[in-house]
Amino acid sequence: MNRLTDHLIVISFDCLSALDFPMLKELPHFSELLLNGAYCKNVESIYPSVTYPCHATIVTGNYPHRHGVVNNTYLQPGRLSPDWHWHRHHIKGTTLYDEAKKAGMRTGALLWPVTAKAEIDYNMPEIFANRPWHHQIPVSLFNGSIAYQLEMHRRFGSIRNGLNQPELDDFVLESAVHTIQAKKPHLLLVHFTDLDTQRHYHGFSSEQAMAALRRHDARLGRMVKALKEIGIYSQSTIVALGDHSALDHSVAIQPNNYFKEKGLITVDRRGKVTHWKAYCHSCDGSAYIYIRDKNDRDTKHFIQEWLQELLHDGRNGIEQVLTGDEAGARGADARCDFMLEARRGFYFKESLYGGFLHQITAEDVKAKRYTWGSHGYSPEKENYCTFFAAAGKGIIQQAIPSMRLIDEGPTFARLLGLHLGNTDGTVVEGLLAV
Structure with a gap:
């Protein structure tokens, strides 16, 4: 050639x-x-x-x-x-x-x-x-x-x-x-x-x-x-x-904090994760959810029902929930159990503290704990x-x-x-x- x-x-x-x-x-x-x-x-x-x-x-x-x-x-x-x-x-x-x-x-x-x-x-x-x-x-x-x-x-x-x-x-x-x-x-x-x-x-x-x-x-x-x-x-x-x-945002979605509260993530006194059944892996504007044991149907069903509840209220910041197969069809990781897309104004963090939703402050950004803008969103946005x-x-x-x-x-x-x-x-x- x-x-x-x-x-x-x-x-x-x-x-x-x-x-x-x-x-x-x-x-x-x-x-x-x-x-x-x-x-x-x-x-x-x-x-x-x-x-x-x-x-x-x-x-x-x-x-x-x-x-x-x-x-x-x-x-x-x-x-x-x-x-x-x-x-x-x-x-x-x-x-x-x-x-x-x-x-x-x-x-x-x-x-x-x-x-x-x-x-x-x-x-x-x-x-x-x-x-x-x-x-x-x-x-x-x-x-x-x-x-x-x-x-x-x-x-x-x-x-x-x-x-x-x-x-x-x-x-x-x-x-x-x-x-x-x-x-x-x-x-x-x-x-x-x-x-x-x-x-x-x-x-x-x-x-x-x-x-x-x-x-x-x-x-x-x-x-x-x-x-x-x-x-x-x-x-x-x-x-x-x-x-x-990129898109601006002011609220961080923190699913891992919810998983910790429900016993799906265990941490020790130092805050180190010692065991997990499910984990949200952030891509900023989107996020993967992985279930550690692919045969754990109870955990998958529990998360699936919870995600459907979140979708009904736009204030939760979740715009769309995909299955692993649907994520793979869009070019993402088909090995995930779920893939989440954030609404405008929201993005995902892997934090285990501070609640499911965190309103970002100037102090947060100055300390580089959070940001004012991110990417990772669907190209269909x-x-x-x-x-x-x-x-x-x-x-x-x-x-x-x-x-x-x-x-x-x-x-x-x-x-x-x-x-x-x-x-x-x-x-x-x-x-x-x-």
């Missing part, structure tokens, strides 16, 4: 929404991308629409139930900070970067989710120290390209302020610019989280979120400039995309689409009416002359100069 581009630069602006389009048209670098390439302001995300499943979908072209990353985090009942699906081995099947590597292309990834221990030439994976005895830099080094990461930290490490934003994205930007200039990768995947962070802690349309969009525009401009400065812009394709949108734009070699000027997140991977593969196999998504032929 013929390649349509020599260098594919994919930039994920986490939480970039279709609702941001009016502002993007007014920003200098995003507007240039829109003017010179193809774009879609109606991109359907996946279910659950959270970051790690979304990014695994982007590089595989498959829904979560096929690629295996069905949530950001592991099911670890009661743990205050569960482990995330950081590692490549969590993805079933091949990926865009695997196929590029097999074809002899130089590959790079900067804080791209689910790439720890991946076969990527220049890899700085998104992973954080999640044990008291861990330190961030060794954890990152051990799970990515050691020499490359050491060089990036030596050059630009002073920019970072732990995992805080916007400093983290500023560090990623300088690393990305240097990687473009020094390594000239054929495939580079870059993940920026500044906007997502601001929307979580300040709200969807907050000034902090708008400032992050302006910073993202400058970051896009810097990367385009780097391609031009080394003379490979005309041989390159640059993509700016979002993985999901109104005004909940994400965004895609591409320009450069292999791309025509075209407004695409609609597309799906699952279509991006196959389309990227086609640009690089690769194939991802039998995927849920298909190539968006309408934006390619074939």
Whole structure:
């Protein structure tokens, strides 16, 4: 299969929404991308629409139930900070970067989710120290390209302020610019989280979120400039995309607290979960409920009746209840016993304290116990689409009416002359100069 581009630069602006389009048209670098390439302001995300499943979908072209990353985090009942699906081995099947590597292309990834221990030439994976005895830099080094990461930290490490934003994205930007200039990768995947962070802690349309969009525009401009400065812009394709949108909320739904009260979850004096029959695993705007013993019909029947009662009163925040099979049919984890969708204004927490419903306060958010905005909701929610734009070699000027997140991977593969196999998504032929 013929390649349509020599260098594919994919930039994920986490939480970039279709609702941001009016502002993007007014920003200098995003507007240039829109003017010179193809774009879609109606991109359907996946279910659950959270970051790690979304990014695994982007590089595989498959829904979560096929690629295996069905949530950001592991099911670890009661743990205050569960482990995330950081590692490549969590993805079933091949990926865009695997196929590029097999074809002899130089590959790079900067804080791209689910790439720890991946076969990527220049890899700085998104992973954080999640044990008291861990330190961030060794954890990152051990799970990515050691020499490359050491060089990036030596050059630009002073920019970072732990995992805080916007400093983290500023560090990623300088690393990305240097990687473009020094390594000239054929495939580079870059993940920026500044906007997502601001929307979580300040709200969807907050000034902090708008400032992050302006910073993202400058970051896009810097990367385009780097391609031009080394003379490979005309041989390159640059993509700016979002993985999901977000919604504001003011109430947290906490089913595990109810399960604890009913004896389905047992905790010791320290608050540690010692036994559980049922557990709610949050995806923010949605949630899975797992029953530990699949033969425990009594517990399943009890929960099913309780959920039906909740549905009758909108004040409980539950918009929809799916069975495991129905969740699987939407691309989510079919192994769950139930999947819950929150109403607007609500999201799910795994807390074991504070009641079934918790009215969020400014103090809660300042202490980072709760947030003002989240994603994870069904892609069927109104005004909940994400965004895609591409320009450069292999791309025509075209407004695409609609597309799906699952279509991006196959389309990227086609640009690089690769194939991802039998995927849920298909190539968006309408934006390619074939």
